[in-house]
Amino acid sequence: MFPLIVLYVVLAIVRPQEYFASLAGVPVLPVVLALAFAAWLASGTRVPSAPQFLLLPAFFVVLMVSEVANGWFGGIKDQFGKFGPIVLAFFIIATACNTHRRVRVLMAVMVMCASILALHGVGQARTGMGWSGIPIGEDGRIQYVGIFNDPNDLGMLFVSVFPMACLLLTRARALGKLFWLACIGMLLYGVYLTNSRGAMLGVLLVVGAYVWYRRGLVVAGILGVAGLTVMKMLSSRMQELDAGEESASGRVDAWYEGLHMFTSHPLLGVGPGNFTDYNHLTAHNSFVLVLAETGFIGYLLWLAIIGYSFWMVAAVLRFKVDAVAEPERYARWQDERPLALTLLLSLCGMFMCAFFLSRSYMIVLYFVLAIVTGFYVGARQRVDGLPTLAMSESGGRWIPAAIGSIAGLFVLVAVLLRTSG
Template sequence: MMMFVFVLIYLMLVLLRPQDYPQMQGFAIPILPLAMAAAAAAWVFSREKRFNAPQYILLPMFHLVLCLSLLAIGWFAGALEAFLYFLPCVVSFFLLANAVNTPGYTRTTMMVFVLCAFVMAVHGAQQASTGVGWTGQTTVEDGRIQYVGIFSDPNDLGMLFVISIPMAVYLGSRGGFLGMRRLFWFCGCLLLAYGIYLTNSRGSFLAVVAMTAVYIWIQRGAIWASMLGAGALVVLRLMPSRLDELNVQESSASGRIDAWYEGMQMFITHPVLGVGAGQFTQYHYLTAHNSIILVLAETGIVGFALWFAFVGYGFWMMYRIVRFEPEFEDEDDILDWQEARRMALVLLVAQSGFFAAAFFLSRSYVILLYLLAALVVAHHSNVLARFPALGELRLRSHIVRWGVLTMGAVAAFYVVLKVLLAMG
C-alpha cells in the first residue's frame, strides 16, 4: 500500500508538473527526483516484486542499445547523457507496473490519469478564453493550447487527452451515487474532447477515430469498424481544424514524408545500431515525425526489434484477455473476469489511440508511453494471478516470431513510404 501511495504521488507530479510552473522556477527543492527516489525506495523494500512479463527484459535491453548506439559512433559523453535521459522512463515503468498489483489499484491509477487530464483541459479552456492559463503559459500557433513541461507541445497534451477518454468512459460506466458518478465522468469525456479540439492536433483527431474503430472492431466486427471509422473521418474533415489541410502535397505532410525517407536512408546506411540516439536531426533538418522511423534510424534493427516487441506485447496482452473465453462455474469468477476484460479493452483502445497519434510524431522515448505500458503490464499480471489459465507470455518462446514481425514491419513501412512518395 505504501509503495502504491508513493508511486501515485510521483505519477501526479509527472503529469500535473507543478514543479514546471513559472512561479516555481526559484524553488530549489527537486520535487520530482525526490518523489521518484521515495517510490523506488518503497519498491526496493517491498516484499512483492514482479518480473513476469517480457517487457521487464525488453525495456532495459532497449535502454542499453540507446547507449551502445552512441558508443558505436565514439561519443561516450552522449551515451551517458542518453542513459540519464531515458532512465526515468525505465524506472517509472518498473515502479508503476509493480505498484499496481490489484484491480482496484488499476482503477485508481486510471482515475489519476483522467483527473490530471481534466485539470489540464480546464487550463486549456482558460487559455482559449483569455489567452493565458494559471500556469502563465499562453496559447501558441493561432490559439492552440499547451500546458507546461513535457506537455508544452499541443500534440503531447492531445495525446494525454486521447488515452484518458476510454479510461473516463470506463469509470463512468460503473455508475453509483444515484447516477452522479456516471454524470461526472461522462461530462469529463466531453471536456477532454473539447481539450483535443483546442489542441488542434491532427494526430489526436486521427487517434480518436482509431480508438473508435478499434472499439467497434472488437465489439461489432471489422465491417462496422471500417464503415463508422470512415464516417468519423468525413465528420472530422468537415470540422474547422487543421485536418482539412491534410494531404500528401500539403507542406507539413510533405515535410514529414521527406523526413521518413531520410530516416529510412539512415537505417539503410547504419542498419545495426543506427546513427545514434538523439542524432536524427544531425542528418536531417527536421525530426522524424514518426515514432517507428525514429527508433529504426537512431538505433538500427537491434534497437527497433526490442522496442517493437515491447510495444507489440502490450497490444497482445490486452487482446488475448479480450478474446480469451474461460469456463467458470462460480458467479464471482464470471463477474471478476468480465471486469478484467472491460479494463483490458480500455487499455487496448488507449494504446491504439496513443500509437495512432505517435505514428505522426517523434514520441518513441516519451515517459507517457512507458507509463501506459506499465499499466498494461500490471493489468496483465493481475489477471494472470487471478486466472492462471490465461497463460504467461515468455520472450524465449517468441524470439523467432518477433524477428519475422520486425522485418515485416520494416518492409511494410518501406512500401508505404514508396507509395506516399509516388503520390506526392
Template sequence: MLYVLVLFIRPFEQFVPELMELRPVLILWVLTFVLTLRDASKVQWGAAESQHYWLLGGLALIVLASTFFNGGFSSLGDGLGEYSTPAMLFALTCMNVTTTERYRKTAMLFLFCILVLCLESLYGYHTGWQADKLVIPQMARENVIVPKDLPAAPADDTSGALIWRIRSVGFLSDPNDFAQSIIVVSPWLLMLGYSNRRAVQRILMVLPLLVCAGYTLMLTHSRGGILGTAAAGLFVVKMYVSPSNFVRLLLVGGLAAALSMGGLGGDRAMSSKEQSASERIDAWNDGLMMLKGNPLLGVGYGNFTEHHHRTAHNSFVLCFAETGLAGYSLWLGMIIIAIKSLNRVIACSEPGSVSSHYAGLLRASIVGFLVCAWFLSRTFVPTLYLLLAMAVCLLYTTRKAHPLTPHPSPTLVRLHEPVLWWWTTLQAVAVTLVLVSVFIRTATM
C-alpha cells in the first residue's frame, strides 16, 4: 500500500527532489517485491491464476521482441524499464490483495491518493502555488492577444485569452490523464456510503468528496473525460435500475453527453472537423498503416512517434501499431478477463451483496477508463494494470468466500469455472480494428 501511495502522490518528486538521485521509488519497489515474494507462497501466490501471469509475461516478451527487432539491443532497456512498472504493480496487487477487506483498503487508498491530488491541484489553481507544475495554460482561440500581466493565481485570470487546465504530478501530469484517474475512482465514493449508516449520513459523507472530484474534473477541460464520465455514470446507474430502464437511460445519457461536450469542455468543443481532431484521425490512419506493414510485432514499443509526428491519441491504436497483433491480442485479453471476471461475480453473487456492489463499481471504473483511453495514448499506464489486478482479486475473494461444496448449486459451479478469454478477445480485436477504420472513414468523408 505504501508503494501505491508513493507511485501516485509522488512525495519525493514533489517535496524532496534532491533525493530522486538515490532512486527511492525503485528501492521501495524492490523492498515491496521481496517482502511480497516471502509471503506469497502462504497464499498460493495470490489471486492471479496461471493464465493471468502467462498473459502478463507474454506481453512483456512481445514488448521486448518488438523493441529488439525494430531498435536492436540498445532499446531493450527502455522498453523493459517502462513496462516493468505497470506489470509489477499488477503482480504485487494480485499477490497481496487476497481478502475482501484488503480489496476495500486498496480501493480506498487509490481514492484517497486521487482526492489528495485533486485538493493539491485546486489549491494551486486558486492560489498560484506551484502553478507552473499543476496548471497548463492553453490559447482559448487562434490569434488571441494574451495580456502581459497575468495574475499569479490562474483562477483570478478574467481575460478569457487562456484556458487554464488543471493537472497533477508524475504520470498524471497531463490534464487528460488526471481526468481519467478522477473518473476511475469517483464510483468508489459509493463504497464509503455502503454501510449501515442512515441515508442522510451517507449523503453528507459522499457529497463533498464528489463535488471536489467533479470540480477538479471540470477544470481539466478534458473532452474525453466528458464521455468517460457519462460511460462510468451509466454503468453505476445500471446497478440500480432494470435492464429496460437502463436502455432508456443509455439513450438519454448519450444524447446528454453529446449536447454537453461543448459546455463542459470549455472552449475546447469536440468536433471531427477541428484541427486537433483531424490530426488525431491522421495518427489513427498511420497506426493502421504501421500494423499493415508490421502485422505480427508492430513497429516496436515506444516507436510510434518515429513514424508519425505525434502520438496516437488512442490506446488501442498505439498498442496494435507498436506491438502488432500479437501484443494487441494479449493486452486486450487481460482487459477481457477482467471484465468477464467482474460479470461473473455480479451474476453469481446475491443482489445487493458486498461483492456484487464492489464488482459493479469496479466495472464502471474500467468502462470509464477505456472510454477515455479511446482518445488517449495510455496503453501501459499503472492505473489500468491496477484496475485489471483488482478485478482478478475480486473474483478470487468471492470464490474464497463461497467455496465449492460436495453438491454445489449451478450458480456456485459457474462462479468457480475458468474464465475463458481467447474467443472473446479475437472478437474484440476484430471489432476494435473495424471501429477505428469506421472512425477514420467517417471523419474523412
C-alpha cells in the first residue's frame, strides 16, 4: 500500500503522464490511486480516531449538495471525479503515515519531486523552454504542466516542502547533507524564479516562525523586517506590494465579490467552480473561495480541517513532560518535536500562500494535511497523554471561529478598499 501511495504522490507532482506522448490519454493517476485504495482495503487498516476523517467526507458531501442546490445535478458526478480522489488519497496517506520513518519518506519524496520541478524552472529561465515542452511565461515567470501551470502554484509547492527539506538536512550525514542542501537551494531559487509574492511571503513566514519559536518574537520581528527589505530589493513584484497596485487591487475586488456571493448564498454558496461565473477573476484567496462557493456550512467544515491540523502539531510542541520523573516518556516526546515543528512550519508557509491564491481544492494541500493527521495519530500511540481532539469535546469551537474569521475578512476587505481608493 505505502509504495503505491508514494508512486501516486510522485505522479501527482511530477506529472510525466502529461508531457510524454506515449502516456497521453492513459488514466495513470486514477489507476495508481485505485490500486493503492484496493491495497488499503485489503490490508484491513482501521480508520483511526481523528476529526479530519469525519470532516473531510462531510466537506465532500457539501461540495456535491452545493452543486445540486445551484441547479446542477451533474455536479455530483463532477465532484466525484474532482474531489473524490483527494478524499481517497487523504485517507490512505493519513492512515499509512503513522510512523516517523514513513512520514520522513513521504517528506523526502515530496522534496525531491518539488526540486525536479524547480530544476525544470531553471532550464526554462535559461533557455525559455522546459523539458516538458512548456515555455516560460510571457512575464518571465516559470511554470510547469497540469496543476502547476501557474507560477504561484509552483511557489506554494516549494514553500510547503521547504521546511521538510531543512529537517532532512539536519538528520543526514555528510553526502546526504550536501544533497538536501542542494535541494533547499533549488527550492529557494525556484521561489525566486516564480516571482510569486505569496510564495516569498510564505518563505519569510516559515523562517520568521522558526526564529520566533527558537529566539522569541523580538528577534523574529527584526529579522522579518530585514527579510522583507531584501525581498523587495530582489523582486520587482515585491516592490509593488501595495493595495493600490493594479494586481493587488484586482484581488481585493475579487475578495469583495466573493463576500457578496456569500451574503447572497449564505448556507451552501454559489457552487464549487462557479466563482468565475459571478466575477471575471477567481477569488485569489482560498478562504474567500470556499466561503463563496460552499457557504457557511462548507467553510465551517474546511476551517475545522485546517484548524485541527494546526492544533495537532501545536499540541505536540506545547505538551509538557517531566524529564526527571518520566525520562522514557520525555525522550519519546522529544523525538516527536522536530517532526511537529517541521509540519507546523509547512502549514504556516502553505496557508500564507493559500491566503493569496484560490487553491482550496488543490491536492498537494491535502497531502500535507494528511501527513499531519497521520503523524498525530502515531504520536498519540507513542506518547501517552496527548489530547484526543475529539469533535464531541471541541467541535463546537469552530462555529465562533468561523464567524469571527468571516467578520475579519469583511473588515480586512473594507480597510483595503478604502486604502486602494
